[in-house]
Amino acid sequence: MTEKERELLLLIEKEGRMPAEKLAKMLDLQLNEVKGMLEQLEKRSVILGYSAIIDWTKAVGTEMVTAMIDVKVTPQRGVGFDEIAERIYRFHEVKACYLMSGTYDLSVVIEGRTMSEIANFVSEKLSTLDSVISTTTHFRLKQYKHDGIIFDEDDDDDYRMVVSP
Amino acid sequence: MTDVTSTHNVHLSDAVERIQPSGIRRFFDLASSMENIISLGVGEPDYTTPWNVREASIHSLERGMTSYTANAGLPELREEISRYQMERFHTPYDPAEEVIVTVGASEGLDIALRSVVNPGDEVLIVEPCFVSYAPLVSLAGGIPVAVPTRMENDFQVDVEDIRSRLTPQTKALMISFPNNPTGAVMGAEELEKVAALTIEHDLIVLSDEIYAELSYDQTHVSTAALAGMWERTILISGFSKSFAMTGWRVGYVCAPAVYARAMLKIHQYAMMCASTMAQYAALEAMQNGRVEMEEMVASYRQRRNFFVKSLREAGLSCHQPGGAFYAFPSIRATGMTSETFAEKLLVEQHVAVVPGHVFGEGGEGHIRCSYAASMSQLEEAVDRIAVFVKDHA
Numbered sequence: 001m002t003e004k005e006r007e008l009l010l011l012i013e014k015e016g017r018m019p020a021e022k023l024a025k026m027l028d029l030q031l032n033e034v035k036g037m038l039e040q041l042e043k044r045s046v047i048l049g050y051s052a053i054i055d056w057t058k059a060v061g062t063e064m065v066t067a068m069i070d071v072k073v074t075p076q077r078g079v080g081f082d083e084i085a086e087r088i089y090r091f092h093e094v095k096a097c098y099l100m101s102g103t104y105d106l107s108v109v110i111e112g113r114t115m116s117e118i119a120n121f122v123s124e125k126l127s128t129l130d131s132v133i134s135t136t137t138h139f140r141l142k143q144y145k146h147d148g149i150i151f152d153e154d155d156d157d158d159y160r161m162v163v164s165p
Numbered sequence: 166m167t168d169v170t171s172t173h174n175v176h177l178s179d180a181v182e183r184i185q186p187s188g189i190r191r192f193f194d195l196a197s198s199m200e201n202i203i204s205l206g207v208g209e210p211d212y213t214t215p216w217n218v219r220e221a222s223i224h225s226l227e228r229g230m231t232s233y234t235a236n237a238g239l240p241e242l243r244e245e246i247s248r249y250q251m252e253r254f255h256t257p258y259d260p261a262e263e264v265i266v267t268v269g270a271s272e273g274l275d276i277a278l279r280s281v282v283n284p285g286d287e288v289l290i291v292e293p294c295f296v297s298y299a300p301l302v303s304l305a306g307g308i309p310v311a312v313p314t315r316m317e318n319d320f321q322v323d324v325e326d327i328r329s330r331l332t333p334q335t336k337a338l339m340i341s342f343p344n345n346p347t348g349a350v351m352g353a354e355e356l357e358k359v360a361a362l363t364i365e366h367d368l369i370v371l372s373d374e375i376y377a378e379l380s381y382d383q384t385h386v387s388t389a390a391l392a393g394m395w396e397r398t399i400l401i402s403g404f405s406k407s408f409a410m411t412g413w414r415v416g417y418v419c420a421p422a423v424y425a426r427a428m429l430k431i432h433q434y435a436m437m438c439a440s441t442m443a444q445y446a447a448l449e450a451m452q453n454g455r456v457e458m459e460e461m462v463a464s465y466r467q468r469r470n471f472f473v474k475s476l477r478e479a480g481l482s483c484h485q486p487g488g489a490f491y492a493f494p495s496i497r498a499t500g501m502t503s504e505t506f507a508e509k510l511l512v513e514q515h516v517a518v519v520p521g522h523v524f525g526e527g528g529e530g531h532i533r534c535s536y537a538a539s540m541s542q543l544e545e546a547v548d549r550i551a552v553f554v555k556d557h558a
Contacts, residue, residue, distance in 0.1 A: 007463065022540075025474050026467035163193040163206035163517055165296045165345075 004029065008037055009046070014148075016050040053149050064111050066095075066140040067118045070104040071126065072133040081105060084131040093121050104136070115139065184300040188523040192507065196517040203546045205534040206517040208345060210490070212409035214446070215457045221449030222413075222442045230441055236433040238266025238417070239444045245451035246417050254377065254387040256400060262422040265429055266439045266447070270375045270416035272432070273401040275301050277371050277418055278337075280427040281399070282307035286336035291322045292525030293493075295345050295373065299525075307336070313527040316495055319484050320349035324358040331366055338363055340388065341373035343380055346524045346533035347493040348469075348486020353386045360391045370398045375416070378407035378458060380488040381466040389419070399424055406489070407458055408450040413443040465490050465537065472536040472543050479551035480558070490537040493521065497530045499557050507532055513556070514549040 004027055011026065012018060024034040041047045056062055073084045081099050088108055089097040096109035108126070112118040118137070127135055143151050196202060213219075237243060243260035250256045258264050267273040274297060282288060284306040290298045292311045299309035310330050314320040322340065340359070342351045351359075363370050372388035389398040403416025418428060438444075450458075469486065476483045476494050483494035496506045503520035510516050510532075521528030536543055 007467075010463075011467070022471065022544075025471040028470040158211070160204075160207050160209055160211070161193065162196045162202065162204045163189060163519060164208045165187060165189050165519075165523075 005037060005041065008034070009041070012038075012047070012050070016052075053147060055143075055151050057143070064113060065115050065118055067110045067112075067122075068138045068140065069108045069110060069122065069126065070100075070136040070138075071106040071108055072104045072135075073106060073129075073131045074133060075105075076131065084129065087129060087131075088126065091121070091125060093118075180304055180306070184303050187296045189296060189519060192517075192519060192523070195508070196511060199511065199515065202511065202515040202517050203538070203542050203549070204517040205536070205538060205543075205546055206519045207535050207537060209411040209537065210406060210409040210461065211537045211539065212461055214408065214410050214413070215450070215454060217453055217457075218408065218410065218446045218450045222446035225442055225445035230445060232441065234266075234438045234441050234444055236438050237264065237429055238439060239441075239448065242266055242444050242448045242451065243417075245448060246419070249451055250387075250400075250402075250419060254374075254385065254390055256387050256389040256395065256419065258419040259422070263419055263425045265418050265425060265432055266444055267403070267416045267418055267432065268436055268439050269405060269414040270373060270401050270403040271297060271414075272436065273403070273416050273418040274298070274371070274373060275304075276428040276431045276435075277399040277401060277420070277424075278302055278305040278307065279431050280424060281337055281369050281371075283336070285334060287332060287334040288336060289327060289330055289338045289368075290525075291338070291340045293320075293344070293346050293521060293528035293531075294339070294341055294525055296523060298339050302339075308334070310335070311525055311527065312338075313525075314347065314349065315527070316482075316484050316493075316531070320344060320347035320493070321351050321355050322359060324362050327359065327362055335366065335368060337369040337371055339371045339373070341375070343376035343385070343486075343488025345376065345489050346491050346519070346521065346528065346531075347484075348489045348491045349484075350380055350383065350487035351386070352383060353391070356386055356388060357391055360388065360394050363397060364393050368397065370394065371401065372398055373401045375401065375403055376406050376489040377402060379462060379465060379490060381462070381469060382487050385488070396421055399428075404447050404450055407462075408447075408454050409461065410443075410446065410450065413440070413446055415439050415443040415447045468536045468538075468540065468543060471540070472534070472547065475543070475547040476534070476550070479547055480554040481550070490535055492534045492536060493528075493531050494534065495531055499554065501557070503529055503532055509557075510550065510553050514553045516546050516549050516553075 007027055020034045024031045056064055075081050076083050085097055093110050094108055095111050098107045100107050110118050122135055122137055243264040246264050247258050247260040250258055278301050282305040286307045287310050288302045288307045289310050289312050292313055302309040312326050312330055314322050370388055374387060377385040389395050389400045399420040401418050405411040473483055473492050476492055481494035483492055486492055503522050507518050507520040519533040521531030
């Protein structure tokens with residue numbers, strides 16, 4: 001990874017819609033260099049996609065319930081946690097899945113339309129898997145900050161004087 | 166309220182009568198009277214002070230750290246400044262004797278000048294430069310002598326321009342790189358020529374290095390780090406630009422003990438000490454502020470790249486500024502003075518910039534544009550400048 005590639009990634013991680021022309025200017029590169037770099041990073045699966053950060057609580061009528069579930073599992077010989085993790089993360093309700101150190105093994109983020117939908121998923125799909133020993137479900141009450149973005153922030157005010165030396 | 170001047174004699178000092186209010190003031194009034202302007206006229210970061218720094222200051226208040234500190238500043242802050250100056254810029258200063266925490270770099274400039282200038286001494290000022298240098302020299306009883314820098318020379322100081330202005334009265338040289346308003350930087354090779362001259366003529370150098378961290382293409386070279394220069398350099402710096410801490414008013418001066426002791430005398434009587442809560446904020450910035458500062462610097466660099474290219478595309482010729490957060494394009498091709506250009510740009514396109522002559526005569530023909538603004542503001546501003554330049558071609 002070159003320094004320019006790293007800089008490019010940091011920029012588009014914050015602002016995925018930035019046109020290549022603007023990126024080229026900011027990074028002091030030629031347009032075709034930036035385009036080639038992006039193509040390469042996509043091909044190497046360093047860039048997996050470009051998405052928007054959405055505050056769904058403001059999109060009325062589309063509110064979702066999110067739960068974070070601590071899952072304890074029995075690792076399998078030869079494949080460790082990977083096989084059971086895959087069985088879990090393939091469910092489309094699962095938005096995120098991480099292997100953790102500490103008192104449990106997998107942290108699973110589930111999204112559903114209602115609490116009962118999530119309860120059903122946990123009791124019928126997750127807990128019934130052979131390797132799953134226990135689950136602890138935490139419902140998310142409010143989102144303050146996600147992926148570095150602070151929700152409901154009025155910090156855009158510029159308090160600086162309009163002209164200063 | 167009665168106007169005192171109508172019933173009493175006015176008793177103002179000659180010193181204060183000699184200096185003029187900053188030329189930026191008139192422009193500030195004009196820009197403030199207008200709505201929906203995009204301002205590229207701001208001489209400070211567009212970031213809020215990092216949260217850990219603000220939080221540390223809040224914590225100091227909660228603990229009740231509200232009394233004076235030592236005149237020279239919190240010992241632990243001076244330790245950090247000393248360590249930082251050594252690690253970053255190879256300038257060794259004894260925290261007990263050679264570092265003073267000041268009320269912004271502005272106070273540092275003032276006490277440095279008042280410590281070395283005698284009535285009638287000439288102080289060479291490399292221009293264009295920050296607006297306070299010449300007035301502070303005058304207030305200290307000295308005579309400011311401008312040394313011009315030029316765009317064709319990337320606004321670096323040419324040693325011959327210094328030499329030709331030397332007189333037996335020349336006492337000191339004031340320089341500031343990276344520079345406000347030009348954004349110019351000077352590398353070791355060019356600085357060494359200046360250094361040799363100051364050694365040859367036994368001048369004191371006041372080096373304002375407030376923008377030291379904001380150097381985008383090379384590591385900043387401190388004047389005090391050059392051979393033979395530490396002894397004759399008063400280094401002025403602070404936290405305002407690098408850590409986005411302008412409003413805290415906390416900076417520092419570093420100098421050999423003989424100068425530091427002299428400055429401390431003025432500082433202790435005029436200021437007592439810098440604000441305690443601001444010193445705790447500065448301490449946190451020194452100890453844990455590096456990562457966030459580097460992110461800010463990277464962002465300024467990207468905006469510099471974008472903005473300078475865009476200005477050139479808009480039809481203004483502009484040197485490549487290596488530091489600070491200013492571009493200083495030439496507007497000579499438009500045939501306007503910098504004052505007219507800036508005023509018309511404000512009225513017609515609602516973009517505020519600062520006319521170059523405010524920073525010294527040598528700034529005429531240029532405007533200072535600060536790119537410490539959001540990318541969307543910069544894009545819009547450049548579009549408007551392009552329209553303006555075309556309209557007046």
